[in-house]
Amino acid sequence: MDKYEKIISLSKRRAFIYPSSEIYGGLGGVYDFGPYGVELAKNIKDLWWKEMVQFHENIVGLDSSIFMSSEVWKASGHVESFSDPLMECKVCNSRVRADHILEELGEHADEKMSDEEINKLLKKHKSEIKCPKCGKSDFTPARSFNLLVQSNLGNFAGDWSDNPTYLRAETAQGIYINFKNVVDTTRVKVPFGIAQIGKAFRNEISPRQFIFRKREFEQMEMQYFTHPNDADAEYQSWREKRMRFYTDTLKFKKENLRFKKHDNLVFYASAAEDIEYNFPKLGFKEIEGIHARSDYDLSVHTKRSGVKLEYTDPHTGEKYIPHVVEASSGLDRVFFATLSEFYDEDELGGENRVVLRLPFELAPVKVAVFPLLKNKPELVSRAREIFDKLKFDFMAEFDDSGNIGKRYRRQDEIGTPFCVTVDFETLDDDTVTLRERDTGEQKRVKISELKNFIK
Numbered sequence: 001m002d003k004y005e006k007i008i009s010l011s012k013r014r015a016f017i018y019p020s021s022e023i024y025g026g027l028g029g030v031y032d033f034g035p036y037g038v039e040l041a042k043n044i045k046d047l048w049w050k051e052m053v054q055f056h057e058n059i060v061g062l063d064s065s066i067f068m069s070s071e072v073w074k075a076s077g078h079v080e081s082f083s084d085p086l087m088e089c090k091v092c093n094s095r096v097r098a099d100h101i102l103e104e105l106g107e108h109a110d111e112k113m114s115d116e117e118i119n120k121l122l123k124k125h126k127s128e129i130k131c132p133k134c135g136k137s138d139f140t141p142a143r144s145f146n147l148l149v150q151s152n153l154g155n156f157a158g159d160w161s162d163n164p165t166y167l168r169a170e171t172a173q174g175i176y177i178n179f180k181n182v183v184d185t186t187r188v189k190v191p192f193g194i195a196q197i198g199k200a201f202r203n204e205i206s207p208r209q210f211i212f213r214k215r216e217f218e219q220m221e222m223q224y225f226t227h228p229n230d231a232d233a234e235y236q237s238w239r240e241k242r243m244r245f246y247t248d249t250l251k252f253k254k255e256n257l258r259f260k261k262h263d264n265l266v267f268y269a270s271a272a273e274d275i276e277y278n279f280p281k282l283g284f285k286e287i288e289g290i291h292a293r294s295d296y297d298l299s300v301h302t303k304r305s306g307v308k309l310e311y312t313d314p315h316t317g318e319k320y321i322p323h324v325v326e327a328s329s330g331l332d333r334v335f336f337a338t339l340s341e342f343y344d345e346d347e348l349g350g351e352n353r354v355v356l357r358l359p360f361e362l363a364p365v366k367v368a369v370f371p372l373l374k375n376k377p378e379l380v381s382r383a384r385e386i387f388d389k390l391k392f393d394f395m396a397e398f399d400d401s402g403n404i405g406k407r408y409r410r411q412d413e414i415g416t417p418f419c420v421t422v423d424f425e426t427l428d429d430d431t432v433t434l435r436e437r438d439t440g441e442q443k444r445v446k447i448s449e450l451k452n453f454i455k
């Protein structure tokens with residue numbers, strides 16, 4: 001097994017990620033977070049929120065709804081042009097993304113290219129293009145496939161194809177349409193940001209690469225509203241701040257991260273870059289996009305809704321539509337990058353082990369408490385007592401099953417930084433064995449000092 005497969009296997013074995021609807025054969029591109037996955041995901045989101053909202057006086061939070069008026073998606077351009085080029089294998093009916101196939105062949109293909117341009121490139125490489133499933137080279141021409149997921153919300157007549165309600169494809173639109181609400185009801189002044197974490201849905205043609213490309217995923221997005229003259233400087237500042245989130249807060253190695261400039265900018269953008277992470281097997285791939293989007297978003301919603309989304313400077317009286325700098329990160333991709341970054345194997349006490357060397361803040365469980373022996377009630381009750389105290393300060397786990405070595409291995413695999421073992425010495429002198437995950441080093445610590453020590 002290579003590292004990529006080992007991570008997928010660990011994710012299932014240790015309750016991080018389960019395929020959705022597994023008992024019914026699964027549902028493509030949809031996954032569930034298991035008991036440890038939900039903790040790790042929450043810790044990533046908490047660090048992002050802390051960094052964005054808590055540390056910035058001028059960034060406020062928002063939780064807009066998944067459903068919005070379909071006008072939102074018409075104004076934003078998603079209904080018309082949020083699409084990927086799809087082609088179908090005539091032999092086995094597999095559907096593939098033509099732009100991905102072209103990229104693998106060294107061609108550049110992006111969302112701004114027309115179907116004709118894509119098909120021209122496909123023709124050039126006709127003999128090299130093989131179906132990933134059956135290996136044959138017989139495809140339909142590529143055609144644009146819209147990625148918006150439709151629903152029948154609020155439509156009881158049955159015919160909802162004319163004007164469907166969509167599940168949001170990004171959280172950002174919920175921020176733009178609340179711009180005026182936030183300006184009118186809080187004390188924010190430009191420059192200021194609105195941050196939001198939430199689910200997004202895209203009808204991805206070929207969801208794949210584990211949780212890298214899902215159909216239901218979660219975004220952590222911050223839209224920063226600036227004076228048009230300050231947009232370039234704010235963009236530079238945010239691209240650096242966002243990189244520091246990965247290197248300094250999440251503690252990813254610098255060499256596993258890089259910026260990638262977009263080759264072709266959309267007409268309204270003045271700058272756009274991705275932060276890429278070096279995933280096992282997949283190589284460098286986008287985890288976050290940072291975009292200088294001009295006044296495009298507020299302008300299109302002003303135009304379509306008829307409501308002016310502008311700002312009046314309280315000092316100068318100047319009226320203008322603010323420019324937007326966006327930092328848009330994908331929780332699932334950061335989660336996958338986190339597992340990749342901290343997955344390790346080593347030898348401890350003559351035994352091979354798998355260990356997730358997660359930073360303390362990210363670890364799903366911070367401390368596990370064990371009685372040395374399960375069948376000694378005095379040890380079990382003492383261990384429970386300690387666990388019941390620690391759980392108020394840390395996500396803690398009590399475990400009295402199996403031999404102690406096995407219990408350590410299990411905690412190593414989920415990245416628990418500390419294990420506490422209660423033994424016969426504890427009953428005499430109120431000390432426990434504290435074992436550290438990365439080195440396996442053990443020391444005696446007074447129970448009264450445990451909390452401070454772990455902190």
Ligand code: ATP
Nearest residue numbers: 204212213214217286287288289328329330332333
């Ligand atoms: P890609 O080109 O890989 O499809 P994108 O450029 O369309 O991604 P954005 O629209 O910029 O992505 O979305 C911002 C972030 O949301 C991405 O950086 C990524 O982390 C996350 N994201 C987008 N699509 C998916 C998906 N299908 N599954 C998981 N995360 C996603």
